[in-house]
Amino acid sequence: MNFRKKCDFMIQTVDFLILDLIQNKLRCKFLDSLMVKFSSLGDGGIVWIAISFLLICYKKYRQAGILILVGLIMGVLIGNCLLKNIICRPRPCWINRAVSLLIPIPYDYSFPSCHTMSSFIAAAVLLHTDIMFAYPAFLLASVIAFSRLYLYVHYPSDIIGGIALGTIIAHFVCLL
Numbered sequence: 611m612n613f614r615k616k617c618d619f620m621i622q623t624v625d626f627l628i629l630d631l632i633q634n635k636l637r638c639k640f641l642d643s644l645m646v647k648f649s650s651l652g653d654g655g656i657v658w659i660a661i662s663f664l665l666i667c668y669k670k671y672r673q674a675g676i677l678i679l680v681g682l683i684m685g686v687l688i689g690n691c692l693l694k695n696i697i698c699r700p701r702p703c704w705i706n707r708a709v710s711l712l713i714p715i716p717y718d719y720s721f722p723s724c725h726t727m728s729s730f731i732a733a734a735v736l737l738h739t740d741i742m743f744a745y746p747a748f749l750l751a752s753v754i755a756f757s758r759l760y761l762y763v764h765y766p767s768d769i770i771g772g773i774a775l776g777t778i779i780a781h782f783v784c785l786l
Contacts, residue, residue: 625765629702632759633709641760646712649757652725655682657750658732674739681731681776681783689727689775694719702762709762716763723764726755726772727779734780 651657658678665675699721703711729751737744755772758764764772 621767622765625767626702626706628766629759629762633762636760642712645757645760648753649713649725649761651750652729652754652757655685655724655728655732657754658682658728661732661747671740671743674736674743677735677739677780677783678732680786681735681779682728684779684783685724685727685731685776688779689722689724689772690718693722693775694724697721699765699768702765706762711762713761713763720764721768721771722775723755723758723768723772725758726751726764726769727776729754730773730776731780731783734777735784738780738784 659682662675662678662682665671665678667675698719701716701720703709703715729747733744733747733751736747755769759766759769
């Protein structure tokens with residue numbers, strides 16, 4: 611087995627250990643309902659788009675709203691259109707069908723987590739532009755990211771990739 615295959619195997623092994631730990635130790639009816647709701651906030655970046663439009667309505671926060679929208683567009687192009695289709699990583703729920711899903715099986719590839727990426731784009735832009743909004747945004751972004759693990763539709767490494775990519779895109783957009 612070459613070095614890359616060994617690394618891929620080790621990452622996937624750790625990913626499944628973490629996912630199985632979440633399923634075996636944390637899963638309960640209360641969190642089932644809550645995680646579905648939090649995950650749905652990230653569908654299509656809808657919560658971040660709504661927040662962006664709300665920010666644009668106020669002159670003081672207009673720049674932040676515009677930067678978030680520009681970042682989200684970049685995220686769609688880089689994460690959804692480019693990386694997911696180059697990397698073509700199968701989702702954990704495609705590989706381990708023994709876990710009963712609480713949401714419909716996603717049809718697109720797994721890496722990076724675009725729910726996470728869009729959430730961290732918005733939170734990181736807010737960190738650059740208005741620290742007051744950044745803390746609740748990072749909290750919401752983190753819960754949305756965790757919900758994707760809880761729902762067994764992303765690996766932890768997909769989440770880490772989404773955080774990294776989202777943060778990089780946000781910093782790039784803010785530098786412009």
